[in-house]
Amino acid sequence: MKYLYMLTGVVHPERADVNVTSTRIELGDSGDVINFSIYKSRIAFTVETATLLNESGMNSLRLFAEEQVRTVVDSLGFLVGCGYDIEIIQCIEPQHQGHLIFGVEEKYLSELNYAELVEPIELVEILNSKFGAYLRRCLNDLRLAIRTPKDSAFYCYRAIECLTHYFLNNGTPNKSEAWQIFRDNIGVSKDQIMYIKKAADPIRHGNPLEVQTADRQRVMIDTWAITMKFITFAKTSA
Structure with a gap:
């Protein structure tokens, strides 16, 4: 049939x-x-x-x-x-x-209830602060991560990488140290970030044929958590 x-x-x-x-x-x-x-x-x-x-x-x-x-x-x-x-x-x-x-949201992301942790006006204030240039680019990539599932890991890793540039452009001498300071200040493990990076690497390096085995949902949830931690850091550091 x-x-x-x-x-x-x-x-x-x-x-x-x-x-x-x-x-x-x-x-x-x-x-x-x-x-x-x-x-x-x-x-x-x-x-x-x-x-x-x-x-x-x-x-x-x-x-x-x-x-x-x-x-x-x-x-x-x-x-x-x-x-x-x-x-x-x-x-x-x-x-x-x-x-x-079809819904317009990723259900497992909306269920994180981040809207209860930060008021929209607070987020606007952060976007207009010294953190804004980095967070605006990050949120742009997260929108693309939702809209283009095949490339979600690529956009998620780039979103996180953008946030590290806040530290690189504010006194940290090199990228390696910027990543370390980012992880220490945000409170995220290296393994968590490396999982997202590994998922992103095939497309980051232009290889569409490499098999991607990462769990997209895990990549997305972890990226949203890391971004939320950066927002919390920005709120307390303003």
Whole structure:
């Protein structure tokens, strides 16, 4: 028995009016068939598969769909000199009338409840302080870590590395000492940071074929914890 899943989404910025004719791909190993097209920056993506998916499976399907569509949209963006992004918003399973709207957050990150530890106005004050240049770049990378799962480790490590430059640019003579002072002041172990670095290294060094075995969820949670510790350090050092 085959199950048909329909996913819809959008290309950002929507005003770009991106159009891609219908594309069909047969996945040889699984026998699944995918079709997708883009009309006026609206994405239609269907998957015909023998697998009945639960909510977790639909979320995995979303990541797969984003990867497939992003490859095409990135190619188009290169040719016309535009920086496009995409978002898959919902999944519909017509046979069983299932309908799932994908959330905008990583649930395990939202459950950390960091909003209870720092008020938004406090964070704004830090962003406008001597720590701001480093933290703004860090938060920018963490946004990209959420939005591009395949490169999450890369962005997470770069976000942390950026925070160490606060110490490097404020009296620490070299990077090695800056990392040590960062770990001592923030209260984080070297092993914790090295796990994230090891996960990031293949993409950092431009090797897309190296197998990545790190746990993305662990990388993300640890990075959020390290960033929160830096924010706490900044609050008490202002």
